[in-house]
Amino acid sequence: MNVKVLFFGGLRERLGLASTTITLPANLLTVADLRDHLTMQGAGWMALAQTKNLRAAVNQKMATMDLTIVDGDEIAFFPPVTGG
């Protein structure tokens, strides 16, 4: 399946990547699986593993790491928000 992955804030900066579309192995089910899959793609992805209190959104709604993802989803990873 194909998903769009976005990164924001300090994580975006450390990865040097704002968005990417990736094809995932069929056995990936959750947001956490996607995170783990990405962090195993090489040293360039270490920032994703190292971000403290990593947060995620699926289809532009805050999501927990155990949420199931499906083909066509837009998944975002980011540090805790600091607006206001």
Add this chain to the structure above:
Amino acid sequence: MPVSVQTADFDAGKEIAALYADAQDVGAVASFVGVVRQSSSSPQPSPAREEGASSLTLEHYPGMTEAALAAIVTEANARWHLHKVRVIHRVGSLQIGEQIVFVGVAAAHRGEAFTACEFIMDYLKTRAPFWKKEETAAGGRWVDARDADDAAAARWS
């Protein structure tokens, strides 16, 4: 449109006036204006302060930001009987002393107006996808989230 995400500044007085302009049953308008201060993440003198943090850059998640703010307003309307709500959050580059966020709530009585205004700010702080970066002479530094903000939001659940 109760929610705006914009680079432009806002006129809090005009926004407040618009909250009760057409109302017969509004007895209270509560508002909050957030202002950029010198070091967002450090209340005490800090390296960033000594380096002279001079501005902030606000990043956000276009699309989700507007939806998250609208969902917070919907939640406030479900909890209290409110006449009108207005939320404005600025993005982009902001200098110290500039307005960054406006929340205004019009209701029949002050209790609902005060409470809903505080609720909206507490939820905005933890649920709306904005990220602050301080610009200093030594370079940029992303502001860390505060545990106190999580605690403030948790009061409402």
